[in-house]
Amino acid sequence: MSYRLPPLAALRAFESEARHLSFKKAAEELNVTPAAVSQQIKALETYLGLSLFRRLTRALEMTAQGRAMLPKIREGFECLAVAIETAAKTCDGVLNINAPPSFASRWLLPRLPGFAVAHPEIEVRLSSSADTVDRRGETSVSEDEFLDPRSAANKVVIRYGKGHYPGYRVEQILAPERIPVCSPLLATPQRPLAKPADLGRHVLIHDETIDAEEHLSGWAQWLSSAGAGGIDAERGPRFSNAVLAVEAALNGQGVALALRPLVAADIAAGRLIVPIDFAVPSPYAYYLVLPEAMARRPSVAAFCSWLIDEIARDDRQTTVGAGVKADGISRRRTGV
Amino acid sequence: MSYRLPPLAALRAFESEARHLSFKKAAEELNVTPAAVSQQIKALETYLGLSLFRRLTRALEMTAQGRAMLPKIREGFECLAVAIETAAKTCDGVLNINAPPSFASRWLLPRLPGFAVAHPEIEVRLSSSADTVDRRGETSVSEDEFLDPRSAANKVVIRYGKGHYPGYRVEQILAPERIPVCSPLLATPQRPLAKPADLGRHVLIHDETIDAEEHLSGWAQWLSSAGAGGIDAERGPRFSNAVLAVEAALNGQGVALALRPLVAADIAAGRLIVPIDFAVPSPYAYYLVLPEAMARRPSVAAFCSWLIDEIARDDRQTTVGAGVKADGISRRRTGV
DNA sequence: AGTGACGATTAAGTTCTTCTAAACCGTCGC
DNA sequence: GCGACGGTTTAGAAGAACTTAATCGTCACT
Incomplete structure (x- = not known):
């Protein structure tokens, strides 16, 4: 033919x-x-x-x-x-979303009701798979069984990595910074926590999700960027998951290094504070990944634009954060 | 859209x-x-x-x-x-054919009436352009103004070259051998012409169309293949066109090196003879070249299949020629 | 059961298409 | 006349597609 x-x-x-x-x-x-x-x-x-x-x-x-x-x-x-x-x-109606656990529970889940209100006709199914950076941060998402074509459904995944997912439509949604966070009760007159060097006398909480993929662990990176060279960056409890690390910080067990968007709500609510306002950029970012042909399905398009709007709203609020960051840099100079 | x-x-x-x-x-x-x-x-x-x-x-x-x-x-x-x-x-009805002059006049033209009889509804226009091998024998046919898309018409060209015409449909139609030909009156008891060495005492007619494109001239190639080393291959009249060379041979002016299919009719009619039955393959071949989309036009398809049939018929007749060639090789051995 | 054949898949390397960059050309407007 | 503009051309670089060869899984045959 x-x-x-x-x-x-x-x-x-x-x-x-x-x-x-x-x-x-x-x-x-x-x-x-x-x-x-x-x-x-x-x-x-x-x-x-x-x-x-x-x-x-x-x-x-x-x-x-x-x-x-x-x-x-x-x-x-x-x-x-x-x-x-x-x-x-053939596979419209429901919308399957898959995201890393930390993003799903700390960012997406709290906002999903908003989406449900805006689009009551769409039935959302949220799942989360291992909270790891994609292998070496650049491999394809193809071994990702959630995107496996065999399951025919409207699907969207959110991944934390370098954004290299050949064959898929990729949209960067967040390029997060990492900031230290802890309970507001952690710092005391005896053990102040105002400049990087103070961290030497506090517990460092480690998130192995981040550490595993880089030559330098998260705290080691932050400390060297902040100019606090003399501190042992490796001591302290280690968690295999960002959610656990943040929860430990909420519990007052120490200072965790967290992605800013994932703890913004806790900071706003006063459950967490940022003791030293110095941020380091994450080498990875959050990406929205979906099959090309899905991009035009109404439910998928609705979710994508809602997500992008939400992020934009966050950014507007965190514009304050940009000032904070500049402030952080000046502190760094005084701190050294 | x-x-x-x-x-x-x-x-x-x-x-x-x-x-x-x-x-x-x-x-x-x-x-x-x-x-x-x-x-x-x-x-x-x-x-x-x-x-x-x-x-x-x-x-x-x-x-x-x-x-x-x-x-x-x-x-x-x-x-x-x-x-x-x-x-x-939009451009059906007439069929434009372009071929090298030698092929057009010595091979195609005599057979065209046969095509006209088989397809009276097709109006054929035959033209011929310079009888040269395509530049370096491998360049594209794109500078060929006959195939220029600006002239909208059913068109087919026949080219002598290496068959590399990117973008076009290419079909090899003839892979000719070169044989020496001369008038039957040329050889005399005083000046025999039966083995390669005899050529030393005869006039060699050169076709510069062939010579220009190769490191070794046509006669030089033939003589060295035939094992007649001592003969000066360069002397003799030179013609810029294969038709002229063959006509000179017909006139008894010497021995020409010709592509077998172009002189087959003259040999059959006794106007030319093959004094020494030794053939060398031509490094080039005749190709039928046409735009891909033309291949399915009825008039074009009709011409192509007619052409291929004609060639096949020739081949069947020249099967004798294969025996002649083997014969030629044995003569070569005796000739040395 | 074991073995070999077959079709589909995967990975790695190569080839080849397609694109870009940069120059060129011809026309128009100033 | 000169510069701007749009289209074309060329060589070279980037990227996609294909091939080769190895692998998997199932079936058929012994």
Whole structure:
């Protein structure tokens, strides 16, 4: 049947070009350079043995042949798009979300009711899988059984890593900083906690999720950035999970290094404080990962835009935090 | 509109696979390895976020989603194929053929009436352009103004070269040998012409078309292959065109080195003889070159199959020639 | 059961297509 | 005339696709 198809990429270029009657605009739409479009069109003309555009000085003009084939090409692409839509549509209704436990419980879960109110028609199923950075921080998400195509459903995953998930649509949603947090009761006149050096006399709580993936442990990094060189960064209790580390801090068991967005609510509520306002950026970030074709499903699109809005709202509130960070840097200087 | 299309190559693989329900057979149809198909399908499944085939042990089974999208995909490809057809159809009726002068006049022209009889509805226009080997024997045919897409017409060109014409459909039609030919009156008892060494006392006619493109001139090559080392290969008249060289030979002006198919008729008619039956293969061949989309136009297809049939008929007649060639090799041994 | 055949998959390496960058060309407007 | 603009061309770089070869899992045959 279709064992002899035209060069499809070139047809796509042709269609775009025909709409704009401009190589430059078509190139923009296709996210390539005009040179690339020019070559595609030329290849198509060679394939057909006839010219599709008459190159005038300022504008382009389609030839009769070009005009003749355009409608069927549009129809063809339309069919293909519909086909994709058809397949994806079979699994609408519920929305499966998978996220690392820390993000799920400390960030997403508290906000989900808001989404449910905005979209009562969508049934959300939230799951969380191991709270690890993707292996080496850059591998694909393909061994991720949650995204396994065999389970046909609308699905979205949130991952903490370097954002390299080939074949999927990837959107960075948070580039978190790490800040020290502890119970407001931890610091006492006897054991103050105001400058990095003070940490030497406090318990450091470790989150092994972060530590495992880097040459330098989280506290070692923070301490060296903060200029507190003399402190043993490795002592203290270790937890295999960020949630546990934060909870230990809430309990007054020491000072934990936490991703700011995951503890923002606790800080606002006064359950946690930031004893030393110095932040180090995390080498990883949170990414929203989903199959390309899912991006246009209504429930998925709704969730994605809701999520992005929520993040934006957070950012607006944390704009204060930017000032805090600058402050932190000056403290660092005095602290050294 | 179509700014977000699925991976089209993968869709094509899917369509083929769905028809055969086998990676192996689909791979054969697409002229790739099963591994390639497997990867394409997997990419499509990742894109969609759902699986298209259930991999059973011996057979494949389509999933509901796969079955759902198949008809529209077929329809889409069908549309695209029709679009191509539509454009190509605008220039039906006449058939433009372009060939090197030597091939056009000595091989094609005498046979064209046969084609006209078989296809009276097709109006043929034959032209010939410079009788040169394509630059360096391997460049593209794109600077060939005859194939320029700007002239919208059914067109086919025949070229003598190495068969490298990217973007076009290429079919080798003749891989000619070069043989010495001369007038039957040339050899006399005083100046015999039976073994390679005898050529030392005869005029060598040169065709510069061939010579220009090779490190060794045609006669130099032939003489060294035939084992006649002591003869000056460069003396004698030179012609810029194979037709002129052959005509000089017909006139009894000397011995020319000619492509066998171009002089076969003259030999059969006794106007030329092959004094020494030793042939060397030409490093180039005749190729039929045409735009991919033209291959399915009725008039073009008719001409191509007629041409191929004619060649095949020649070959059958020249099967005698193969024996002659073996004979030539034995003569070579005696000749040295 | 064990073994071999077969088809599908995976990983790694290579090839080849496709894109970009940078120069060029021709036309228009100033 | 000169610069701006859009399209084309070229070589080279980046990336995608394919191939090879090894592996897996199931079936058929002994």
